[in-house]
Structure formats: structure tokens, C-alpha cells
Amino acid sequence: MPPLEAADDRLQQAMRTVLLATVPGLLTLFWFYGWGMLINLMLAVGTALTVEAGVAQLRRQPLRPALRDASALVSAILLAAALPAYGPWWLTVIAMGAGLLFGKHVYGGTGKNPFNPAMLGFALVMIMFPRAMTQWPAHGLELAATLQQISGSGQAPDAWAQATALDTLRTNTSLTMDELFASHTAFGHFGGRAAEWVNLAFLAGGVFLLQRRVFSWHAPLGMLASLLVISLLCWNGSGSDSQGSPLFHLLSGATMLGAFFIVTEPVSGAKSALARLLFGAGVGLLTYVIRTWGGYPDGLAFAVLLMNLCVPALERIDARRQIKVNP
Incomplete structure (x- = not known):
């Protein structure tokens, strides 16, 4: 087998293992948000397969390999996990289609993309449709109500959608952290109400991937360590001007999804050990900066694209460095 084909097979096998590792996080998302998350996932996967098939046809390439591209499925699942569970159907379709087309195929397809496709799609819809991207459900809906909500043919119950814990903290000016955790339904025990459990589930999946040696520890450690350090340095207790504790930042937003499933992306990420460590550290630092002082509640996607x-x-x-060490 030619070396290029062998490398492609290894990449596809690694992507299938990543798909398996997302299961705990996806099940936790389904537990909290119900049918909306599942339909979101189906829309993302369907759009990804459609785009892959369409591009293969335009390039006159075999259709079957394109539909079996596990990297496209990984991008679909990561994007579906990051998008609001009950966003309109077109939000997922636009994000997935744009992410694959402009983040992957314009550069030549699998193995050639300089940007993470899922994060590019997420960032594009965040910029274009900020209102739809910042409203998360307080709980799930029945299947019929879910279909009406996602299709835009029904109206959600009053006060059903709410800002996330990160967005609430970013705009807070009067309540202390203790008051926010005691009174606001978006806050859980240590982080976001559902996000803390979702983050722990994706952490479990990430540990599984580390144990299977799908990727090295450098990028995840770099991201989590830098986020921990900067949030600790900027933490000023529980006052109304607090930016949140280190534990809050580790268990809110898409932190663990980013640390183990996004910054470890083998194509758009760094290759050498030191570069991976610096890449992850940069993502963690930028995520905190955008969360705290930027215009978006969770800056993970923008941080990844910048890095x-x-x-x-x-x-x-x-x-x-290698030349200096080994002249």
C-alpha cells in the first residue's frame, strides 16, 4: 500500500475512534435537551453527507469513499454538539455546509484543510445569526413541539429559552457569583447547569482517546492549563465584578469538547509536540479573553481559528529549537 493511502487509512481509523468517544457527551446532551439535540445531529450528519457527495460528483471522484469519510462525520457531530439544541433547521444546515465547503473542500479536501471545519461553520453562523446562537433551552420539549420549534412552525413556551451561564456572567453588573448560582437557572453546582455534566462526559471521552493514544496529551494539557492559570489570575472572588472561578470556566461552555475533540484535530492543528502545547495554550488563553472581554459568550471557535x-x-x-538543541 502506498504511504499516502496508509496515512489516510490511519486517519480514518482515528476518526472512527473519535466518533466512539463522543458517545458519552452526546448521551448527556440528549438527557438534558431531548429531541432537539438528536434532530440537530441528524441535520448536521445529513448535510455533511450531502456536501461530501456533491463535491465528489463535481470533482468526478468515486462516491463511496466520500460518503465513508469519517472526518466529515466527526465535524458534523462536533458542530451539532456545539450548536443550540433547538436552533432553527437552517442554522445547522448553513453552519455545516459552509464549514465543509469553506473550511475543507476549497483547500482540496480531507487532509488539506488549514482550518477546523466545524469551528469555521460555528463561527460563521455566530457572526451572522448571533441571536439564534445565544439562546439555549432550559429543558427539552416533546417530539411534536421539538419539530415545530426547529421547523419554525410553532412557538416555544414563555421563558423556555435563556442565555447561557457564560453569557449571563459576561453581562452581569449587580449580582454576586453566589447570588447567580442561587437564583439563575442557567447555573448549576460549579458551572453551567447542564454544561458541567456535558463537560465531564466529554472529559471521559477524552481520557478514553488518550488511553487509546489517538492523540498526544500536549494540546489538551496546553489548553486546560492556560485556561486554568488565566482564570485563576483574573479571579477576584464572588463579587459582582467576578469573572468566574477556574472551575467555572473548566465546566462551562464547550471547554472539554474543545480540549479533547477540537484542538486535537490532526490536520488543522500543530504536528510537533512543542507546537501542539503552544497551540493548545493559545486556544485556552484566547477562549478566556473572548469569553470575558469579547462580544461572544464562548470564544472557543474564534480561538481555534486564530490559532x-x-x-x-x-x-x-x-x-x-530543535536546531539549537541538536546543531
């Missing part, structure tokens, strides 16, 4: 641009520079830094 994707820095990958060549990070690789050069590591190459120069």
Missing part, C-alpha cells in the same frame, strides 16, 4: 493561522509559526519555533 490555526498560527500553526506554521509555531512549527517554525519548534524547528529552530
Whole structure:
């Protein structure tokens, strides 16, 4: 088998293992948000397969390999996990289609994308449709109500959708952290009400991937360590001007999804050990900065895309270090 084909087979096998590792997080999302999350996932997967098939037809390539591309399915699942569970159907379709087309196929397809497709799609719809992207359900709906909500043919119950814990904290000016946790339904025990459990589930999946050696520990450690350090340095207790504790930031938003399933993406991420560590550290730092002082409640997608641009520079830094160590 030619080396290129062998490398492609290894990539596809790794992507299938990643798909398996997302199961705990997806089940936890379904537990909290019900049918909306499942329909979101189906829309993302269906759009991904449609785009892959369409691109294969345009390039006159075999259809079967395109439909079996596990990397496209991984992008679909990660995007569905990050999008609001009851967003309109077109939000998922636009995010998935744009992410694959502009984040992957314009650069030549699988193995050639400089940007993470799922995060590019997420960032695009976040910029274009900020209102739809910041409203998360307080609980799930029955299947019939879910279909009406996602299709836009029905009206959700009053006060059913709410801002996330990160968004509430970012705009808070009067309540202390203790008051927010005691009175606001978006807050749980340590982080976001549902997000803390979802983060723990994706952490379990990430540990499984580390144990299977699907990726190295450098990028996840870099991201989580930098997020921990910057949130600890900027934490000023539970006052009304608090930016949240380190534990709050680790268990809110898409932190663990980002640390173990996004910054570890093998194509758009860094390749060498030091570059991976720096890449993850940059994502963690930028995520906190955007969360706290930026205009968006969770800056993970923007942080990943910005660090994707820095990958060549990070690789050069590591190459120069290697020359100095081994002249």
C-alpha cells in the first residue's frame, strides 16, 4: 500500500475512534435537551453527507469513499454538539455546509484543510445569526413541539429559552457569583447547569482517546492549563465584578469538547509536540479573553481559528529549537 493511502487509512481509523468517544457527551446532551439535540445531529450528519457527495460528483471522484469519510462525520457531530439544541433547521444546515465547503473542500479536501471545519461553520453562523446562537433551552420539549420549534412552525413556551451561564456572567453588573448560582437557572453546582455534566462526559471521552493514544496529551494539557492559570489570575472572588472561578470556566461552555475533540484535530492543528502545547495554550488563553472581554459568550471557535493561522509559526519555533538543541 502506498504511504499516502496508509496515512489516510490511519486517519480514518482515528476518526472512527473519535466518533466512539463522543458517545458519552452526546448521551448527556440528549438527557438534558431531548429531541432537539438528536434532530440537530441528524441535520448536521445529513448535510455533511450531502456536501461530501456533491463535491465528489463535481470533482468526478468515486462516491463511496466520500460518503465513508469519517472526518466529515466527526465535524458534523462536533458542530451539532456545539450548536443550540433547538436552533432553527437552517442554522445547522448553513453552519455545516459552509464549514465543509469553506473550511475543507476549497483547500482540496480531507487532509488539506488549514482550518477546523466545524469551528469555521460555528463561527460563521455566530457572526451572522448571533441571536439564534445565544439562546439555549432550559429543558427539552416533546417530539411534536421539538419539530415545530426547529421547523419554525410553532412557538416555544414563555421563558423556555435563556442565555447561557457564560453569557449571563459576561453581562452581569449587580449580582454576586453566589447570588447567580442561587437564583439563575442557567447555573448549576460549579458551572453551567447542564454544561458541567456535558463537560465531564466529554472529559471521559477524552481520557478514553488518550488511553487509546489517538492523540498526544500536549494540546489538551496546553489548553486546560492556560485556561486554568488565566482564570485563576483574573479571579477576584464572588463579587459582582467576578469573572468566574477556574472551575467555572473548566465546566462551562464547550471547554472539554474543545480540549479533547477540537484542538486535537490532526490536520488543522500543530504536528510537533512543542507546537501542539503552544497551540493548545493559545486556544485556552484566547477562549478566556473572548469569553470575558469579547462580544461572544464562548470564544472557543474564534480561538481555534486564530490559532490555526498560527500553526506554521509555531512549527517554525519548534524547528529552530530543535536546531539549537541538536546543531
